Amino acid sequence: MVGLTLTPTAITVNGRRQSAEGMGSCEEARVVGESLTSRYSEWVLEALDELSDSFLITDPSLAGHPIVFASRGFLCMSGYARDEVLGRNGRIFQGPATNRRSVLEIREAIREERTVQISLLNYRRDGTPHWILFHLFPVFGEDEGRAVHFVAVQVPIPSRPGSSKSRTHCFGARRMAFGACRDEVRADHDLGYKPVRESFVDTDNRGLEAEESREARDCEKERAVTAADSILSTLTRYSKLTGKRVCRKRCSSAANIAPLSSSLILSLGRIKQSFVLTDPHLPDMPIVYASDAFLGLTGYSRQEVLGRNCRFLSGPGTDASALLEIKESIQKEQACTVRLLNYRKDGNSFWNLLHISPVRNASGEIAFFVGVQVDEGSKIERHGLSPEMWQLGAVGLVKVAVRGSSVGLGPSRSLS
Template structure:
């Protein structure tokens, strides 16, 4: 397994191990419901747990699902409005219940009642996970009058020949192009929203409560309690799940520190930063960046960094840093203030590049240009998040 692959597995395991006791996965496996658990703090908002019922319903193995984003189960006839409702609920960190057309591994479509709810840290109000329950919708309530009785067979014929496989966080079609046996445009125009019954809606709520009950119980054993309702406002320094998801799209090595907190602790660290330094995320968050310094780090460079932060201005330096295994590396470090929508400095972003790697890179953007692109992306994410938070 590659270093990147090992890191990804470690981060997914940490998603549970850092919050719940060791028996959490066994307890969740005993639940009969179809559900997944995702972590918005990890790059791509991946699935970190999938129930046996969910795997049986979709035809995937657990290895094919873990680490992938839930959008991979959507397809060409999935309602875009329903997807936007889910995204909006994630941004606002609230529950949502919608009817959704998903696709099995075989390619065949099926309707579900999708009920998603956030899981909050009881002590800090931070979103830890999202639980998504999927209840199959029975009956043919999504058909308009005039559809033939062989609709299910035609769906199976059209979509079943096109196998769907998990790849790079989404499910992609392989083999020959999808050939519909009917006029696709006409069918899509007649495709009606599928409404779940009251019984199915109650089943979804009961399933969510079952999962939350297990998560709450096993968090009590570690003393890091979770709950289904936000018990307190998120503390300063904790990022919203929507901001974290936006930051996860930036693939270069960087950290975000909160200038409003004592000692300016790290509140976000990218996966690339973790790969560069060898640390796990929980070993980084809450610490000042000086832990990367060591015996041979130039104190004059550290002073230059301190001066630029105090004056709220950008700087670029070459500094000798140390990984977790204590091996040194030369770091081309760019630091820049990040202001919120009101124009006040809320964070500092530090973008790291190992100089030895950049010297042998013959093509592509200059290191300084790449660093500035990271700063720009982070600035857009922070301002967008702060503007959204100010809306009524």
């Protein structure tokens, strides 16, 4: 049996054959294509393609929260080709009558990494509207302690006997103009570098005159839940092949820690230095983010790090006075630099030049403390910078990322 390939080839836009590379660079297409295979193995694509349900899978860790898989059922229902969907943001399926309040409810569920089930008016490729029961749920990585994918199951909601048809006629009057607009959208094949976790979110004020919501029946809701269970079961089974296991609920030691926003995680992921973020507002000031370089330095997995206090790196040779200096600096909300003996997971020790600094959000309040580590015995290339300047550079990048991600958050929400 031939395996399914998600690499874009070519698509037709306004009657013209175009390379799918128009959606972004070859590198971007490769990243989208490997979103599933790198975690679930190559075989997952074929397994998912055998499912008859209508669903999409998106990746919140990639810029623009793009679609990384579209099922046969969804393509049949929407009229799109797979190459026209992959790498795009889910808002391309919205239209003039899509209810903005419903979209905002979906966006909030994405940010909070929770399941949502709601009636939604979407649009097919030809511009015709259709009602669906939109069932979105997160898929959590055991190591990451956060959502690594979102699955959007879509069950058609048929017209009920006696339902109002008056609004249906107004769609036809707007369809020609909207169809032309959608052709332009399809011709614009960028990956949509918008803030992450805004999949299925529109960017204008449309949807305020939406048709009254068409309610789904219990049988349609049950069908959506059954499909979600089947998809999750497939993803869970294939994640065992790579060792990158996934689960339905947050399943790491970070279970009681509110997740960072994906936009912040994406920004932090670009920083190459070894560092961790800790939350001073939580008991025992746990680690809420650990960079890949930190994991490489210490030998621990992300699952083993998140939710723990940094003192787990200490050992019999760690200087107690250095630990006290760190504690006092945190209490005074000041930066400090100390040299202390730490221990890797394998028990080997290393001299750690540790710089700790408070990180404030856009409101000027301390949201985190960042700890940047430099292994004094490492030969890592620092581009001619001293260890101190290397650390300060990382601190600056972290502060920019945190302040940028906290802009627009209300007082009831925090980054931690």
